[in-house]
Amino acid sequence: MSDSKTAGGKPDASDVDCHLVELVFATTGEDDNAVSEDRKLRLKRSLLITMPFFNAALKEDSYAEGQTNRVVIREVGIDVARVVLQADSDATLNGLTKANFLPVLRALGYFCSAAATDADWIRQAERKMVRCG
Numbered sequence: 001m002s003d004s005k006t007a008g009g010k011p012d013a014s015d016v017d018c019h020l021v022e023l024v025f026a027t028t029g030e031d032d033n034a035v036s037e038d039r040k041l042r043l044k045r046s047l048l049i050t051m052p053f054f055n056a057a058l059k060e061d062s063y064a065e066g067q068t069n070r071v072v073i074r075e076v077g078i079d080v081a082r083v084v085l086q087a088d089s090d091a092t093l094n095g096l097t098k099a100n101f102l103p104v105l106r107a108l109g110y111f112c113s114a115a116a117t118d119a120d121w122i123r124q125a126e127r128k129m130v131r132c133g
Contacts, residue, residue, distance in 0.1 A: 019044065019045040019046070019069075020042045020043065020044060020045065020069075021042070021043055021044075021045050021048055021054075021058065021069045021070070021071060022040055022041070022042050022069065022070040022071070023040065023041045023042075023043060023048075023070070023071050023073055023081065023085075024039070024040050024070055024071070024072045024073065025039045025040070025041075025073050025074075025076070025077060025078040025081065026039070026072055026073070026074055027074065028074050030074075032070075032072040038078075039078050040078075041078065041081065041082070041085070043085060044087075045058055045069070047085070047087050048071075048085075051111045051112050052111075052112060052113045053110060053111040053112070053113075054071065054111070057069075057071050075110055076106075076107045076110055076111070077103070079100070080100060080103045080104055080107045081107065082095070083095035083096065083100060083104050083107075084104055084107045084108055084111060085111070092104070
């Protein structure tokens with residue numbers, strides 16, 4: 001997963017043809033319009049729509065092409081979100097550390113609902129944590 005900007009802060013050419021959603025990570029009581037760029041992610045709608053948390057906001061009838069679509073998130077920090085919101089579950093597993101293991105599981109439950117969190121994935125994550133000791 002990467003921010004969809006080039007080093008100069010401009011969207012790269014691949015963004016022109018895909019639909020991006022801006023995720024803003026604000027704390028409780030913080031003005032989401034004042035959040036700095038380092039606490040924002042721009043991800044493909046096609047990735048986010050697979051997670052129940054984003055379904056209502058990104059349904060076809062409410063999702064508008066050609067304008068900025070933002071979702072403000074206050075319950076999950078951006079560092080944990082960078083691990084969880086990967087297009088490839090192996091990349092998420094590789095991002096696990098002893099320090100972020102529980103926050104990542106909580107975030108998976110938050111974005112995907114606890115029932116949707118794949119039991120096999122959790123077993124793989126547990127094995128990785130055992131190896132990390």
